[in-house]
Amino acid sequence: MLAIQLEAESFEPLQALAEWHQWLAAELGLRPAAESHFLGRVRPSGAHDALLTALELEHYPGMTETCIASLAAAAAGRHGATAVLVRHRIGLVLPGDAIVLVAVAADRRGPAQRCCQELLEALKHEAPFWKREWSQGVGRWITGNTPL
Numbered sequence: 001m002l003a004i005q006l007e008a009e010s011f012e013p014l015q016a017l018a019e020w021h022q023w024l025a026a027e028l029g030l031r032p033a034a035e036s037h038f039l040g041r042v043r044p045s046g047a048h049d050a051l052l053t054a055l056e057l058e059h060y061p062g063m064t065e066t067c068i069a070s071l072a073a074a075a076a077g078r079h080g081a082t083a084v085l086v087r088h089r090i091g092l093v094l095p096g097d098a099i100v101l102v103a104v105a106a107d108r109r110g111p112a113q114r115c116c117q118e119l120l121e122a123l124k125h126e127a128p129f130w131k132r133e134w135s136q137g138v139g140r141w142i143t144g145n146t147p148l
Contacts, residue, residue, distance in 0.1 A: 001027060001028075001082065001084070002069055002073060002076070002083070002086075003020060003023065003083070003086070004069050004072065004086045006059065006061075006065060006088055006089075006090050007087055008089075010094075010098065011087060011098060011101075012098075013039045016085070016087050016101055017085075017101070017103060024083055028082070032083065032106065032107070033107050034105070034107065034108050034111070034112040035103060035105050035112055036103070036112035036115070037102065038100070038101070038103075038116055038120055039098060039100070040098070040101075041095075041096055041097060041098055042054075042093050042095045042096060042097055042099050044095040044096070047142060050135040050136070052095050052133055052134065052135055053094075053135055053137075054094055054134045055093045056134060056139065057088075057091065057093065057099075057129050058090070058130045058132075059090050059129050060128055064128050067128055071122040071123065071127065072084040072086055072119055075115050075118045075122065076115060078115070078118070079111040079114050080107070080111045081105060081106045081112060081115040082106055083104070084102070084104050084115070085102065086100070086102055087100070088123070088127075088129075100123065102120055
């Protein structure tokens, strides 16, 4: 079971998890035995250590969601996860705002944690997002990704 959503507006991660739990309970009839979650927020400084005004994320509508769903399904299949939630921001995101929420449900903690880790790395390196850091009115496109 996959739940993939791109968000143009800010979202509250704990509320998103609560909604996901309600959806899982309705679909599965019970809560999963194990879950792993990751919440990423925009850092206050960018690649060149300048204070960020915002991080801008561009994407191809339709293609990005399809890619994320494929990455999530593949990771879930490899690790035996029963459900995956991905909420990812697009557009302008302010420092401190949630940019990504990944939640994975499984029968045991190991598969949930491994799936969550793998999916996060796949999102970072394979999902078609283009990022621009804004600082002092100047936007710089980001090349490459931040390390673990």
